[in-house]
Amino acid sequence: MAQRTAVRPEEIRRHNVSLVLRHIHQHGEVTRAELTAATGLNRSTIGALVADLVGLGMVEEYVPPGRDRAGRPSHVVAPRPDGPYVIAVDIAVERVVTAAVGLGGRVYSRRATVIEGAARSPAGVTEQIVADAIWLASQLPPRARPVGIGISIPGIVRRRDGFVEHAPNLNWRAVPFADLLRHRIAEVLGSDLDVWAGNDADLGAVAEHQRGAAFGLDNVIYINGSVGVGGGIIADGAQLHGFGGYAGEIGHMTLDPAGPKCHCGSTGCIETYIGEHALLRAAGVEDEHGPAVVARVFAEADAGDEQALAAVHEVAVWLGRGLANLVNVFNPQVVIIGGSLAGVLRLGQSSIEAELDRRAMSAARSGVRILPPGLADDSGLIGAAELAFQSLLAAPDSPVPAVAN
Ligand SMILES: [Zn+2]
Incomplete structure (x- = not known):
């Protein structure tokens, strides 16, 4: 004993x-x-x-x-509206969103900025976040104080120190991003704010579990699919991190070894079938990309355009095949589909469900619901806020922030 x-x-x-x-x-x-x-x-x-x-x-x-x-x-x-808040940051391929989020998950103010070229580099994004931190503070009561910064990144992130191993669609490799931002914040603002970073889909899963479509559920898969496809998994109430913290790379499940080349070095990864590039290719869109172009394809599908509908159906079928594998392995209660894949879910849910019926084993299949995010496009942002609140929640009256995991 x-x-x-x-x-x-x-x-x-x-x-x-x-x-x-x-x-x-x-x-x-x-x-x-x-x-x-x-x-x-x-x-x-x-x-x-x-x-x-x-x-x-x-x-x-x-x-x-x-x-x-x-x-x-x-x-x-x-x-209190003038109580502690965190600066939540959601970095996507095309834009950075920042928000001041208070206790209770209240978003007090927010700002979105399109990034391209040099603005998408680690230094460029750092400068944007510093400028946003100043602007966010100016929108809040003078007494409100920031207690940390949380960042959602579309890539492989070492949670312990916010080191970005690889964010392929930002073209970042081996970037100590949390350290860069912490130093720059100290330089410009003179404050030693804690900075935490995590993978966008992992943080999205946390946010949906705490405040979104998976509230109260213990077995959850969240998929964030835009240009890249990532996943966050909550199994029996605990987030699945894996040995090095890199679990959940759903986008790189092999669906067909003879399939297209993937940027990860393999071939036929599901990302090459359900990522935005695959959708646009199937819709006959050449030389154009980005959220506005994807939205246009969805609008064409809504209007009954046959090629757009066929493209959505094709992506939905591949998504259903991937989901069947995940449902068989993890037996989730709910699978939440976010990012631009939420549009594929909206227009192609019957194709996804039909493929699940065909391929997932009936015991696990019968209990699972496929849903859009409860937090719309903010799952990663709210998850980043939760990450930044960890120290305060662990030790509310500690003058020195506790080390979060
Ligand atoms: Zn891959």
Whole structure:
């Protein structure tokens, strides 16, 4: 039996204040009675912990109107609009989106910038984020303070230190991006903000699990498909990271060894059949790419254009084949299809479902739903915010941010 060590009251208090803040962060606005029920702590302890969080300037309490005759109303606890916020960054091939996100996942302000050429280099994107951090702060109450930066990147990212091994569609290789940004923020803003980075699909899965279409579900696959195709997997309630943190490269499942060459070095990866380039090729679009062109193909399909419809159908069938493999291996409750593939889902769901019926094993197939993201295009952005909030949630009253995993 493990040796017992005495736990000091201060440690218990810190654990409990973290527990309460996590609950408020998850739900946005809760009553004291809900906090009591959710944490199993007694009413006076909850009162003291909420008072701590009020004292830290993170939450505010108010008595909801109209309940004064029905006995004592329970105080409502909510994040303060001028409380701590994180700077969430979603880097895509064509644009950078930044947002100031507060506790409870509230997006207070946001900005999107198209990037091309030198602006798409690590240095260019760094400068954009620094400029956005200044602009976001100017949109918030003066008292609001940033507590970290979280970045969603379409590539292979080492979570521990935000080192980008390879982001093929940005043409980044071996970039210590979190370090670059941390140094530049310190130089320009004079603040030592923590910077965290993760793979876009991994972060999208977290966001959809916490606040989106997979809320309350423990077996989830999130696929983010645009130019590249990535995946994030939540299995039995835990995110699947893999040995080096590189799990979820769904885009590089081999569907046909005799298929097209893939940038990863292999051939016939599913990305070469369901990525945007494959959709545009099938739709007969030459020498054009980007979100606007993909949107045009979807609009043509909506209008009944035969070639556009056939292109969507072709991509949907390949997507269904890939999903059948994933459903057989992971037995998810829900598969969420985001990025431009959400358009393929909208127009081609019957083709996807038919291919799943044909190829997935019936026991796993019968329990799975295929859904668009609950957070629309913001899954990666909100997931990046969650990443940046980890330190604060782990130790709300710690002057030095704790190390997140
Ligand atoms: Zn590949």
